[in-house]
Amino acid sequence: MEQAIQPGMQPVATTFFFYLLSGLTLLSGVFVITRKNPVHSALALIFGLLAQAGLYLMLYAPFVAGVQIILYAGGIMVLFLFVIMLVNLERSQREERFNKQWVVGLVAAVALGVLFVVVYVKGKALFPYRIAQPLENSNTQQIGVMLYGQYMFAFEIASLLLLVAIIGAVVMAKKRI
Amino acid sequence: MAPIGTLHYLVVAAALFILGVIGVLTRRNVVIILMSIELILNAVNLNLVAFSRLWGLHGQVFAIFVITDAAAEAAVGLGILIAFFRNKETVNVDEVDLLKW
Numbered sequence: 488m489e490q491a492i493q494p495g496m497q498p499v500a501t502t503f504f505f506y507l508l509s510g511l512t513l514l515s516g517v518f519v520i521t522r523k524n525p526v527h528s529a530l531a532l533i534f535g536l537l538a539q540a541g542l543y544l545m546l547y548a549p550f551v552a553g554v555q556i557i558l559y560a561g562g563i564m565v566l567f568l569f570v571i572m573l574v575n576l577e578r579s580q581r582e583e584r585f586n587k588q589w590v591v592g593l594v595a596a597v598a599l600g601v602l603f604v605v606v607y608v609k610g611k612a613l614f615p616y617r618i619a620q621p622l623e624n625s626n627t628q629q630i631g632v633m634l635y636g637q638y639m640f641a642f643e644i645a646s647l648l649l650l651v652a653i654i655g656a657v658v659m660a661k662k663r664i
Numbered sequence: 665m666a667p668i669g670t671l672h673y674l675v676v677a678a679a680l681f682i683l684g685v686i687g688v689l690t691r692r693n694v695v696i697i698l699m700s701i702e703l704i705l706n707a708v709n710l711n712l713v714a715f716s717r718l719w720g721l722h723g724q725v726f727a728i729f730v731i732t733d734a735a736a737e738a739a740v741g742l743g744i745l746i747a748f749f750r751n752k753e754t755v756n757v758d759e760v761d762l763l764k765w
Contacts, residue, residue: 505668509676516680516703520687525695532699539706546673548713551724555709558731563702563738570742571695574749579756585690586758592689596682603678607671614670614718626721633725645732652736659743662750 505545511538523584525571529564536560550627673714681707692756694748698741705734 515535522528536559543552586592634642680703687700709727716723749755 501668505672509672512676513679513683516683519699519703520683520691520696525693525699528696528699532702535703536706539710542673542676542710543713545668546713546717548716548724548727551709551713551727554728554731558735559702559706563735566738566742567695567699570745573746574695574755578754579693582692582756584692586692589690593686596686596689599685600678600682603682607675607678611671614674626724629721630724630728633721634728638725638729641729645729648736649732652739656739656743659740660746 501545504541508538508541508545511535512542523580525579526568529567529571532567533560533564536564548626550630670714670718673710677707677710677714680704680710692758694745694755694757697757698738698745701737701741702734705730705737 512535515531515538518531519528519535522531536555540552540555540560543549543555684700684703684707687703688697691697691700709730712723712727712730714723716727745755748760752759
C-alpha cells in the first residue's frame with residue numbers, strides 16, 4: 488500500500504496493447520453475434536473474455552482478471568458448451584439465423600449507439616485522465632477486506648442467490664420432480 | 665498517440681454493449697441470445713473496472729458481484745432452455761409463441 492508505482496516501473500506500450508486487446512474483444516463480439524454455429528460463437532466468446540481479462544490487467548485489476556478467466560472462461564462457458572451439445576444443432580444450422588424483426592432491432596441498437604456517442608461527446612470532461620491509486624501489489628487483499636467487511640451483507644445475499652439459482656436450475660432441467 | 669484514459673475504455677464498453685443488444689434483438693437461437701447477454705454484462709463490468717481506477721476499489725468489488733449474477737443467470741437460463749427443448753424440440757425464440765394467441 489505504501490509503495491507507489493516507481494517511475495521506472497511504468498507500463499510499456501500501453502497504447503498498443505490497449506488497441507490490440509480492445510480490437511480483439513470487439514472482433515470476437517462481432518463473431519459471437521454473426522456465426523451460424525453456436526459452438527463457433529461460444530469459442531469466439533471465450534476468446535473475447537480472455538482478451539477482456541487482459542484489459543482488466545491494464546486497468547490494475549488483477550483479481551477481477553483472474554476471476555474473469557477462472558469463472559467466465561473456465562466455468563460459465565463450459566456450461567454453455569455442454570448445453571449446446573445437449574440440444575441438437577442440425578436443424579437450426581439449416582435455418583435462418585436472424586429473426587423477422589431484425590431491421591427494427593438493428594435500428595433500435597443503432598439509436599442506442601447514437602445516444603452513447605452523444606453522451607460521451609457532451610460529457611467528455613467528466614472522465615479525466617487521472618489515475619487514483621494503481622495499487623497492483625495489494626489488490627486482492629484489499630478486495631477481500633472490502634468483501635468481508637463493508638460488503639458483508641451483499642456477499643451473503645450473493646451466496647443466497649447462487650443457492651436459489653442452483654435449486655432453480657436443477658428443478659428446471661429435471662425430467663420429473 | 666493520445667494517452668489511454670478512462671474514456672477509451674468507456675467507448676470500448678459501449679461498443680461491446682451495442683454488439684450484445686444487436687445479438688439479443690436480432691438472433692433466433694436462444695443459446696446465442698444468452699451469450700449476447702453475457703456480452704452486455706461484460707461491457708458493464710469493463711465500465712465498472714475502468715471507473716474503479718478513478719474512484720477506488722468499489723467498482724472491482726461490484727464487478728465480482730456482477731460475475732456472480734452472470735453465473736446464476738447462465739445456470740437458470742440454460743436450465744430453462746433444456747426444459748424448453750425437451751418440450752418443443754426447438755431452440756428458436758420466435759417459435760415460442762404460445763402466449764401470443
